[in-house]
Amino acid sequence: MSQPMFDEMNASPSEVRAHYQNYARWLAQQPEEVMAARREEAEMIFRRVGITFAVYGAKDEDGAGTERLIPFDLIPRVIPAHEWKSMEEGLVQRVNALNRFIHDVYHDQEIIKAGLIPSDQIFQNAQFRPEMMGVDVPNQVYSHISGIDIVRAPNADGVGEYYVLEDNLRVPSGVSYMLEDRKMMMRLFPELFGQNRVAPVAHYPDLLLETLRAVSPATTAEPTVVVLTPGMYNSAYFEHAFLAQQMGVELVEGQDLFVKDNFVYMRTTRGPKRVDVIYRRVDDDFLDPLVFRPTSTLGCAGLLGVYRSGNVTICNAVGTGIADDKSIYPYVPKMIEFYLGQKPILNNVPTFMGRNPEDLKYMLAHMDELVVKEVHGAGGYGMLVGPASTRAEIEEFRAVVKAKPDGYIAQPTLSLSTCPTYVQSGVAPRHIDLRPFVLSGKEVQMVPGGLTRVALKEGSLVVNSSQGGGTKDTWILED
Amino acid sequence: MLSRTADHLFWMSRYTERAENTARMLDISYQTSLLPQSAAVAQVGWEGLLVISELMPSYTAKYGKDITPRNVMDFMVRDESNPSSIGSCLRAARENARAVRGALTTELWETQNATWLKLASYLKTRDFERDPGAFFEWVKHRSHLSRGVAVGTMLQDEAFHFYRMGSFLERADNTARLLDVKFHAVQSDFFGAASAEDQEYDFYHWSAILRSVSGFEVYRKVYRDVITPERVAELLILRPDMPRSLAASMNEVVNNLAVVANEMSGETQRRAGKLKADLQYARIDEILSTGLHAFLTQFLDRVNELGGRISRDFLVPAVH
Numbered sequence: 001m002s003q004p005m006f007d008e009m010n011a012s013p014s015e016v017r018a019h020y021q022n023y024a025r026w027l028a029q030q031p032e033e034v035m036a037a038r039r040e041e042a043e044m045i046f047r048r049v050g051i052t053f054a055v056y057g058a059k060d061e062d063g064a065g066t067e068r069l070i071p072f073d074l075i076p077r078v079i080p081a082h083e084w085k086s087m088e089e090g091l092v093q094r095v096n097a098l099n100r101f102i103h104d105v106y107h108d109q110e111i112i113k114a115g116l117i118p119s120d121q122i123f124q125n126a127q128f129r130p131e132m133m134g135v136d137v138p139n140q141v142y143s144h145i146s147g148i149d150i151v152r153a154p155n156a157d158g159v160g161e162y163y164v165l166e167d168n169l170r171v172p173s174g175v176s177y178m179l180e181d182r183k184m185m186m187r188l189f190p191e192l193f194g195q196n197r198v199a200p201v202a203h204y205p206d207l208l209l210e211t212l213r214a215v216s217p218a219t220t221a222e223p224t225v226v227v228l229t230p231g232m233y234n235s236a237y238f239e240h241a242f243l244a245q246q247m248g249v250e251l252v253e254g255q256d257l258f259v260k261d262n263f264v265y266m267r268t269t270r271g272p273k274r275v276d277v278i279y280r281r282v283d284d285d286f287l288d289p290l291v292f293r294p295t296s297t298l299g300c301a302g303l304l305g306v307y308r309s310g311n312v313t314i315c316n317a318v319g320t321g322i323a324d325d326k327s328i329y330p331y332v333p334k335m336i337e338f339y340l341g342q343k344p345i346l347n348n349v350p351t352f353m354g355r356n357p358e359d360l361k362y363m364l365a366h367m368d369e370l371v372v373k374e375v376h377g378a379g380g381y382g383m384l385v386g387p388a389s390t391r392a393e394i395e396e397f398r399a400v401v402k403a404k405p406d407g408y409i410a411q412p413t414l415s416l417s418t419c420p421t422y423v424q425s426g427v428a429p430r431h432i433d434l435r436p437f438v439l440s441g442k443e444v445q446m447v448p449g450g451l452t453r454v455a456l457k458e459g460s461l462v463v464n465s466s467q468g469g470g471t472k473d474t475w476i477l478e479d
Numbered sequence: 480m481l482s483r484t485a486d487h488l489f490w491m492s493r494y495t496e497r498a499e500n501t502a503r504m505l506d507i508s509y510q511t512s513l514l515p516q517s518a519a520v521a522q523v524g525w526e527g528l529l530v531i532s533e534l535m536p537s538y539t540a541k542y543g544k545d546i547t548p549r550n551v552m553d554f555m556v557r558d559e560s561n562p563s564s565i566g567s568c569l570r571a572a573r574e575n576a577r578a579v580r581g582a583l584t585t586e587l588w589e590t591q592n593a594t595w596l597k598l599a600s601y602l603k604t605r606d607f608e609r610d611p612g613a614f615f616e617w618v619k620h621r622s623h624l625s626r627g628v629a630v631g632t633m634l635q636d637e638a639f640h641f642y643r644m645g646s647f648l649e650r651a652d653n654t655a656r657l658l659d660v661k662f663h664a665v666q667s668d669f670f671g672a673a674s675a676e677d678q679e680y681d682f683y684h685w686s687a688i689l690r691s692v693s694g695f696e697v698y699r700k701v702y703r704d705v706i707t708p709e710r711v712a713e714l715l716i717l718r719p720d721m722p723r724s725l726a727a728s729m730n731e732v733v734n735n736l737a738v739v740a741n742e743m744s745g746e747t748q749r750r751a752g753k754l755k756a757d758l759q760y761a762r763i764d765e766i767l768s769t770g771l772h773a774f775l776t777q778f779l780d781r782v783n784e785l786g787g788r789i790s791r792d793f794l795v796p797a798v799h
Contacts, residue, residue: 050580050592232578245581250481267482269637269793270741 071470090346127321147172199448205246211441259302354405448476486794491575492645498568499622506615651728
């Protein structure tokens with residue numbers, strides 16, 4: 001298949017893009033063995049520091065544990081300042097609209113009344129939480145931390161354009177890798193940061209703490225913030241511990257919390273201490289066994305009652321899943337126009353919805369060209385990449401979609417942009433995406449950049465770490 | 480601080496200390512077994528090791544009645560089913576550290592993690608069998624390093640004091656067990672007039688005990704005299720300036736406890752203080768005349784009870 005390609009560094013085999021020229025010159029001067037040694041050094045440091053993630057259901061060959069490293073690539077992904085500026089504006093706009101939408105869904109539902117989103121799309125959605133109806137949250141912010149996945153693909157003229165691939169508004173992860181990747185680059189190649197004006201990202205934990213404090217309940221002037229983790233066997237445990245440490249707040253588990261007299265407390269060595277803001281890294285379903293899954297031991301019994309009374313803030317709010325569901329995604333551009341009266345700055349990927357008979361017909365007829373996704377799937381599971389699948393796989397998926405058309409959407413197979421990456425045979429182009437982390441407290445803000453994920457398998461478009469993806473440092477070049 | 484965090488810190492240091500003491504005892508049994516002595520004497524040493532840790536039943540269940548150096552070593556170094564093996568202790572220490580890595584300094588976490596990574600490769604390659612002495616030395620060094628990094632980098636807040644309390648409570652326990660077993664082994668001719676051969680055996684026996692707690696040179700410095708069981712007992716029980724003695728360990732427990740005291744811990748502090756005072760004002764001849772074994776058994780019970788009380792007061796408090 002001869003789809004147009006877009007490489008972030010090389011405009012053509014002989015021409016390096018302007019914002020990469022400095023780096024490319026430097027890279028050309030590096031002896032191969034030096035770069036190889038740096039790669040080994042990076043791996044050793046990541047292992048010693050324990051920057052690992054757990055793979056569900058996996059075991060090492062010696063059964064010693066399931067902690068894996070996420071491969072780190074030495075070649076940074078570079079974005080020029082003007083591109084970032086417009087991306088940042090687009091992200092602020094999009095996250096504002098999404099927060100307005102969630103507030104609307106759980107209050108007056110104007111967008112349904114206006115006929116822009118069919119009501120069954122909301123009320124039949126498993127992510128809709130009736131418990132949140134009429135609940136007021138501080139600053140009307142629901143998604144305090146949003147991970148917006150952005151890809152770049154060539155348009156008809158071969159120019160790279162950014163698209164939002166999906167919004168992650170529940171418990172988006174990966175920000176610790178953004179920070180650790182930068183630290184690693186500065187450790188391995190300090191000279192590069194003298195030669196290039198790379199915008200810093202290390203203040204992310206400060207912004208996060210500021211965000212969390214800004215949404216504390218009105219009842220307290222000096223809020224106590226905690227990070228709630230499912231525990232050390234969770235795949236993102238490193239990140240939970242890392243963020244708690246960087247913010248200087250307690251990392252708690254459900255067993256550390258209890259509810260008394262309509263407030264939440266944590267057990268400390270000096271008796272109970274009240275908790276005001278919970279940055280939870282636990283899904284809604286596990287937050288409160290009295291309301292959601294009764295068998296969950298990861299949450300705290302009675303938490304939702306306190307939350308509904310406004311005596312504790314949960315970040316992200318309960319029920320944000322209604323806005324990042326793949327079945328809601330196609331409506332985001334309309335939301336921006338409806339709530340903000342603006343034209344969307346960032347594009348959506350054109351999307352076919354199985355629930356529309358016309359779209360479904362197209363989906364079933366062109367499955368071999370499309371990416372078909374289960375609307376409630378995540379992490380690269382439950383999807384079909386048409387061009388990369390066998391005839392049998394396609395037929396199997398076709399049957400599944402036919403049986404439950406509502407459950408699926410489809411998008412054209414975007415030729416994700418590539419970036420030169422170290423692989424077995426040397427340096428080769430590999431597909432990448434970008435996840436900036438957008439913070440909403442008093443206002444919407446973010447550190448420049450995000451986490452760049454890279455699909456290390458040749459031709460693969462799946463960048464998820466659970467599917468063998470790696471990461472790169474992301475540079476926003478200042479003018 | 481969070482009770483669970485304090486609990487993990489407390490156990491992280493206890494397990495690290497326990498791994499060190501197990502390595503010390505194994506090392507001494509191993510070194511002693513290299514000396515020209517009867518097989519029976521060596522056997523007593525290996526048996527003693529299992530008795531100290533109350534592991535005889537689980538050892539015989541797995542390896543049978545035959546106590547061989549190779550099996551004991553395997554059981555005490557790498558056996559994952561034995562919670563007191565060096566492997567199990569260092570794994571538990573690292574798991575506890577990982578559970579609260581955010582509460583540790585980066586240096587301390589990396590020290591614990593690096594120990595665990597290296598241990599895994601030691602156990603996998605069975606490198607420790609080729610030179611057990613070097614392996615035990617390594618375990619001791621990692622424990623020294625971990626302690627030194629903690630003291631050198633941690634803020635001296637509650638976290639630090641729970642960490643320290645764990646080390647010294649474990650050390651008090653381990654030193655008492657060591658004394659109990661080693662004195663037990665020679666009880667028959669404890670105060671009798673021994674033959675020249677026995678005297679020679681005694682010298683190695685007592686000097687081995689001293690070495691296992693880094694006390695051989697200390698003994699020479701303090702007493703400038705031949706090694707006698709009474710003085711060994713005095714040094715390891717009553718000398719507050721001997722870092723691995725019961726008195727020194729209890730002093731540290733009491734001091735750290737005082738800093739973290741809360742509304743519930745009054746009785747725990749009183750009992751810890753009493754145990755400390757009992758050592759402070761005791762005399763070795765009194766202890767020996769009433770019976771060392773009885774004294775140490777009672778001491779271990781009291782230390783054990785103290786651990787339980789610290790748990791209830793601070794680490795795993797009852798709901799509300």
